[in-house]
Amino acid sequence: MVNNNLKALKSGIWYTIANFxxxxxxxxxxxxxxxxxxxxxxxxxxxxxxxxxxxxxxxxxxxxxxxxxxxxxxxxxxxxxxxxxxxxxxxxxxxxxxxxxxxxxxxxxxxxxxxxxxxxxxxxxxxxxxxxxxxxxxxxxxxxxxxxxxxxxxxxxxxxxxxxxxxxxxxxxxxxxxxxxxxxxxxxxxxxxxxxxxxxxxxxxxxxxxxxxxxxxxxxxxxxxxxxxxxRIMILKLQNASEAGLYSIASMCAIIVSVLWASMNTAWSPWAYDKMNNKEFNDLRIYSKLYFIFFFLIAIIFMLIAPELLYIMGGHEYIIAAKVIPPIMCGYIFQFIYSLYVNIEYFNKKQKFIAFGTVVSAILNVILNYIFIPTYGYVAAAYTTLISYMFLYLIHWSVVKKNGCSSWYDGRFFVICSVMAVLFCIVITILYDYNIIRYIIIFAILLWFLYLMYIKKAEIKMAIKNKSLKDLLKIYC
Structure with a gap:
């Protein structure tokens, strides 16, 4: 049994590296x-x-x-x-x-x-x-x-x-x-x-x-x-190949955050299941907040640097697609939150509701795309997907609440963070027209990160030595 656990751990690490x-x-x-x-x-x-x-x-x-x-x-x-x-x-x-x-x-x-x-x-x-x-x-x-x-x-x-x-x-x-x-x-x-x-x-x-x-x-x-x-399919069908290309490149620029979320979830889920099994819900509530804040900050940083990222990835003609990255990133934030509730559904063997939520959200996304892409172009696709992920979040939260497990996480905290994510999405999109303000914010975040690295270097070294993700989250969040 121990040997299999070690094999599983080793394979999990290597799969993550290969995926990246x-x-x-x-x-x-x-x-x-x-x-x-x-x-x-x-x-x-x-x-x-x-x-x-x-x-x-x-x-x-x-x-x-x-x-x-x-x-x-x-x-x-x-x-x-x-x-x-x-x-x-x-x-x-x-x-x-x-x-x-x-x-x-x-x-x-x-x-x-x-x-x-x-x-x-x-x-x-x-x-x-x-x-x-x-x-x-x-x-x-x-x-x-x-x-x-x-x-x-x-x-x-x-x-x-x-x-x-x-x-x-x-x-x-x-x-x-x-x-x-x-x-x-x-x-x-x-x-x-x-x-x-x-x-x-x-x-x-x-x-x-x-x-x-x-x-x-x-x-x-x-x-x-x-x-x-x-x-991508509906943009090409309802608009043209050029707009599908712009959207596709913007989506691919966001792929790093998607891979990071998937890899972090691979590490988080087994730990969360152990806490659920041992009924250590207080730990689950505390560390889920730190875990989320860490991912939230990364998503916000990607939103802020989207124009520069697109310039590097595609050149000047693709910078116009920067405005779809904030809703895509915001969608990842909602995906992150609902995955926490999906873990509870898996733990309680309620997988059928996971499938139901995905199917309903996919249908909603196709309907919204059909309505809004012809009028608002490829940008609408990013927002319709965001709305679909919001809806998926509500479905999974409702299922967990119905099963009496909603208190395992701090629901109020995640609702507030969800609203903040949408507000950041709107504000940062506006800031693309005010580069000086945007650069000041990016610089301030970088200074804060470096400052923490300097004053907390002993704690960071200890956390890395102990391979403790929880301690690292405490330092930065």
Missing amino acids: FTKGLIFITIPIFTRIMTSDEIGEFANISAWFYIFLILTSFQLQSSIALAKFDYQNNFNSYLCSILFLTTIISSIWFTVILLFTDFFSSILSIQKNYIILMFVCLLIYPAIEIFQTSCRVTYRYKEAIIISLIVAISSTLCSLIFTLISNQKLDGRVYGYFIPLIIIALYVYIYIIKNGKTISKEHWKYSLIISSPLILHALAGNLLQSSD
Whole structure:
């Protein structure tokens, strides 16, 4: 048991590092792509990427989500189970691919994607689930090195090939698309053969088992994906590719904060579950505030430096998109808060309400986008997503309150902070026209941070030595 705990801890640390590296690779290549591609081309690629991951859910049926349980129920023929569900994803993908080939013109028009790109995308979808199945199986068996190696190979090869193909191609979008998908197809094919070779057999019993577990998660996964990607799709459809490109680059600039939140939540959740299990709710209330303030300050800083960040990432033509970063960051703040309540729902085994909230919010987001994007352009998409996250926060808070657990966190504190986040969003957007005031605020925050580092250096060293995140939060918050 102790050995497994150590394996889980070690794998968690390395997954976080790998996640930062792969997302960081995307972040640092943004300035290159924005200078060799037009905003229209970037918008079109963002649309292709968004649809690829939506269809990945529909073609894979989220069968990889059943692997964690199958590890226990099919211990003696685990490799056969992986082989079975991989073959099932191929059957589902083939059905989809056949429909696409029969009605290519229709789907090309609906998706706003060229026919050759749709075919390439579905060739990849036929075998790409192999990578997800392999990585999931590695995670549940603590083979983190293999999972991370595949992640890095995929990230590095697709990024490098995209850069090279885009640079040498006269049609930059062709280079970006083919450079992205060809490495995925090659790597996925290798992993596909590896899984089939190890599994060798296919069982209908495995198919039935995986579908029972995974089917309820399809709608949740699809809604979660739509909540994140419907903006880019609908901007291109209702406005144009250029605006989709502007929005896409602004969203990618915010990716560091998103990765930070995901990594922090990975560390926070197990600690929070322990506190819930031991009924140490006072600790939960105190440290959740410090935890939130730390993230809140980072989000505010990103809001303040958005124009400069966009200038570095995309150049002068992308600075205009800075006004969408405050609502995007504000959305992350609401996402952060509702994730605290989601942890309570998970602890109390109320997962069905998590799926319900995601689906309702995704539908709300699509409706609001349809109403406001035609009138207010791509900027409206950032605010409609913010409203959807606010709504999601209310849903999760209501569920937790109904179950008598709302006192586990200081609800009043988070309501006040939510209002402050919206006010900061509005004020900082206005300050983009008053750079001197904005620079003074940034400088003041930097001085405060350095001042604390100087007067609290002994405490900081001790906290780092003890690997205590709680002590670091106390120092800065």
